[in-house]
Amino acid sequence: MVTPDKDMNNTSTAYPKLAVEFCGIPMKNPIVAASGTFGFGLEYAGYLDLSHDVGAISVKGLTPEPRHGNKGTRIAETASGVLNCIGLENPGAETFVRDTLPVLKTYDVPILANISSADVDGYGYMAETLSVDGIAGFEVNISCPNVKNGGMAFGVQAESAAEVCRMVKAHTDLPVIMKLSPNVTNIVEIAKAVEDAGADGISMINTLLGMAIDVRTRRPILGNLYGGLSGPAVKPVALRLVHQVAQAVSIPIMGMGGIMTGTDAVEFMLAGADIVSVGTATMVDPTAIARIAKEMNEYAEAEKLTHISDIVGGLRI
Amino acid sequence: MSGYVEAARVLRNEQIGADVWIMELYAPKQAKEAQVGQFCNVRVTDGTAPLLRRPISYAGFDSEKGTITLLYRVVGRGTELMTRLEKDDTLDCLGPLGSRFETSRHMLLVGGGVGIAPMLCIASKLKDGEEAQVLLGFRSKSESFWADLFKPYPVKVHITTDDGSLGTKGFPTALMPTLAADNDFSAVLTCGPTPMMKGVAAEAATLGIPCQVSLEERMGCGTGGCLGCGCDGAGGKRYKVCQDGPVFPAEEVFF
Numbered sequence: 001m002v003t004p005d006k007d008m009n010n011t012s013t014a015y016p017k018l019a020v021e022f023c024g025i026p027m028k029n030p031i032v033a034a035s036g037t038f039g040f041g042l043e044y045a046g047y048l049d050l051s052h053d054v055g056a057i058s059v060k061g062l063t064p065e066p067r068h069g070n071k072g073t074r075i076a077e078t079a080s081g082v083l084n085c086i087g088l089e090n091p092g093a094e095t096f097v098r099d100t101l102p103v104l105k106t107y108d109v110p111i112l113a114n115i116s117s118a119d120v121d122g123y124g125y126m127a128e129t130l131s132v133d134g135i136a137g138f139e140v141n142i143s144c145p146n147v148k149n150g151g152m153a154f155g156v157q158a159e160s161a162a163e164v165c166r167m168v169k170a171h172t173d174l175p176v177i178m179k180l181s182p183n184v185t186n187i188v189e190i191a192k193a194v195e196d197a198g199a200d201g202i203s204m205i206n207t208l209l210g211m212a213i214d215v216r217t218r219r220p221i222l223g224n225l226y227g228g229l230s231g232p233a234v235k236p237v238a239l240r241l242v243h244q245v246a247q248a249v250s251i252p253i254m255g256m257g258g259i260m261t262g263t264d265a266v267e268f269m270l271a272g273a274d275i276v277s278v279g280t281a282t283m284v285d286p287t288a289i290a291r292i293a294k295e296m297n298e299y300a301e302a303e304k305l306t307h308i309s310d311i312v313g314g315l316r317i
Numbered sequence: 318m319s320g321y322v323e324a325a326r327v328l329r330n331e332q333i334g335a336d337v338w339i340m341e342l343y344a345p346k347q348a349k350e351a352q353v354g355q356f357c358n359v360r361v362t363d364g365t366a367p368l369l370r371r372p373i374s375y376a377g378f379d380s381e382k383g384t385i386t387l388l389y390r391v392v393g394r395g396t397e398l399m400t401r402l403e404k405d406d407t408l409d410c411l412g413p414l415g416s417r418f419e420t421s422r423h424m425l426l427v428g429g430g431v432g433i434a435p436m437l438c439i440a441s442k443l444k445d446g447e448e449a450q451v452l453l454g455f456r457s458k459s460e461s462f463w464a465d466l467f468k469p470y471p472v473k474v475h476i477t478t479d480d481g482s483l484g485t486k487g488f489p490t491a492l493m494p495t496l497a498a499d500n501d502f503s504a505v506l507t508c509g510p511t512p513m514m515k516g517v518a519a520e521a522a523t524l525g526i527p528c529q530v531s532l533e534e535r536m537g538c539g540t541g542g543c544l545g546c547g548c549d550g551a552g553g554k555r556y557k558v559c560q561d562g563p564v565f566p567a568e569e570v571f572f
Contacts, residue, residue, distance in 0.1 A: 043541035046319025068555060075537045075545030080365040082537060086544045232365045283538035284368060287322060
C-alpha cells in the first residue's frame with residue numbers, strides 16, 4: 001500500500017489534470033501498464049520513470065503454482081495486431097511476493113496483482129497470498145484465452161464469474177477489479193453479475209481469440225493453435241464493448257484494447273472508461289506510456305478541460 | 318540493461334546477395350554501448366502494419382563514428398520495407414539489447430545464414446591477445462558473398478557447402494574435428510539455424526571446447542515484457558531469449 005511518505009510524492013505529478021483515483025487507488029495518470037506486456041515492471045525501469053510516468057502497473061498474470069507457459073511459437077503478428085499464446089508463464093504467487101515485490105514496491109506506483117487460477121478456491125488462495133504490503137489491488141483474470149482452465153471458463157458465464165468475484169472479495173480488503181473476456185455472447189450480463197457480486201471495478205477487454213496460418217507448411221503459426229489478439233486491430237471492438245458495459249454498470253471501468261496514442265485513450269474515456277490500460281503499444285515502444293500521458297494532457301489543455309475525467313462517458317449521441 | 322530508442326540515420330543500404338542486404342546507420346548511443354552478440358529491434362514504419370519491431374543482430378558497430386551495421390535477410394513485409402530506405406532516411410532503432418558473447422584467446426566462429434552477422438561482428442572487434450578462425454556453412458557457392466565480408470579482418474575463413482560447390486562438402490560440423498586437431502581453440506561461438514547450432518554444440522562438447530550459442534526466436538517486445546520468447550533452460554530454469562539471451566552457454570539451452 002502507499003506509505004505516508006509516498007503520498008507526499010503523489011501530489012507532485014507532471015500532469016495535475018491527469019491524476020485520478022480508481023477504485024480508491026490514487027494514480028498519477030489514468031494509464032495502467034497492461035498485464036502481460038510489462039513483465040513485473042522492473043524490466044521497464046530503464047525506459048520509464050516508474051514512479052512518475054505510469055498510473056499503475058498490472059503485473060504479469062500470477063497463478064498459485066509456477067508455470068512454464070505454452071510450448072512452441074507463442075507470438076505472431078497479424079494485420080495491425082499481435083496474437084499471443086504465452087500461457088501464463090510466471091514464477092508463482094509466493095515467489096513473486098518473496099523475490100520481486102520487495103524491489104517493485106520501492107517505486108512510488110500502485111501495483112495491481114493480476115491473478116488466475118484453475119479452480120475457484122485457488123482465486124481465494126491468490127487473494128490471501130497477495131494481500132500484502134506493496135499490492136494496491138487485484139485485477140482478476142477470468143478471461144485468459146490461452147490456458148485450459150486458465151480462467152476463461154469462469155469468464156464466459158455470469159454465475160461462475162460472480163462466484164470467482166465473491167471468492168476474491170471474501171479473501172481481501174483490497175479493491176477487486178474483474179477483467180472481462182470479449183469472447184462471450186453477452187458481456188453486459190457478465191459485467192452486471194460481477195458488479196452484483198461486489199466487484200469494485202471492471203477491466204476490459206482481454207484479448208480476442210484468434211488464429212494465424214502458415215500456408216506453406218499448412219500449419220497454425222501458434223504452438224497452441226489459437227491465441228489472444230491485441231493491438232490496434234481490436235480497438236473498435238473494445239470501444240463498443242466498453243460503451244455497452246458503461247451504460248449498464250455503475251462501478252468504474254479500466255478500458256483497453258489497441259490504445260497506441262493519447263487520442264485512442266481519450267476515445268475509450270468518451271465511451272465510458274474511467275481510466276485506460278496500454279499493452280501492445282509498450283511492445284512496440286517501451287516508452288509508449290509516457291508519450292500517451294503527454295498526448296492526453298495536450299488534449300486536456302487544448303480542450304480547456306479542468307480535468308481529464310470530465311470527458312468520461314461524454315460521448316455525444 | 319536497457320537500450321536506447323534512437324531515430325537512426327541511414328548511411329548505406331545495399332543488396333549484397335540474393336535476398337541479403339547490408340545497412341549502416343548513425344546511432345551513436347547504441348554504437349557506444351553495444352557489445353558483440355547484442356541486437357537492436359527496429360521499427361520499420363511508424364504506422365501499425367507491420368506493428369512489431371524486428372530483432373536484428375549487430376554485424377558491426379563503431380563507437381567513435383557512432384555507427385552500427387546490420388545484415389538482414391528479406392523474409393517478409395517488414396524487411397522488404399527496410400530495403401526501400403535510402404541514405405539520410407531514419408529508422409527507429411531500439412538497442413543495444415540482450416546478452417553478449419564472451420570472447421577469448423582463440424575462438425572458432427561458426428555461422429550459417431544470416432547468423433553469420435554476429436560472427437562478423439566478433440571478427441571485427443578482436444582485442445589484443447584474441448584471435449579467431451571462421452567456419453561458414455552455405456547451401457552452395459552462391460552464398461560466398463558472406464565470406465567476402467570477413468576480408469578486412471585478420472581471420473582465416475573455412476567454408477562448407479551442402480552441395481560441395483565450394484569448400485568442403487557437408488555441414489560445418491564436418492570440419493570441426495580437423496580444425497580442432499590443428500588448433501588449440503579456447504571457445505566455439507556459433508549463430509545460425511537451430512539444427513546447425515545444435516550440431517555444432519554437440520561437436521564442441523565431444524571435442525571438449527566450451528560453446529556459446531545465439532538463439533533466434535520470434536520476439537514480441539525485445540525488452541522482457543511479454544514473454545513471447547520464453548525458453549527452457551537447464552535444470553528447469555526459464556529464460557527470456559531477448560533479455561537473458563540471445564547468447565547462452567550451449568549447455569544451458571541445448572540439453
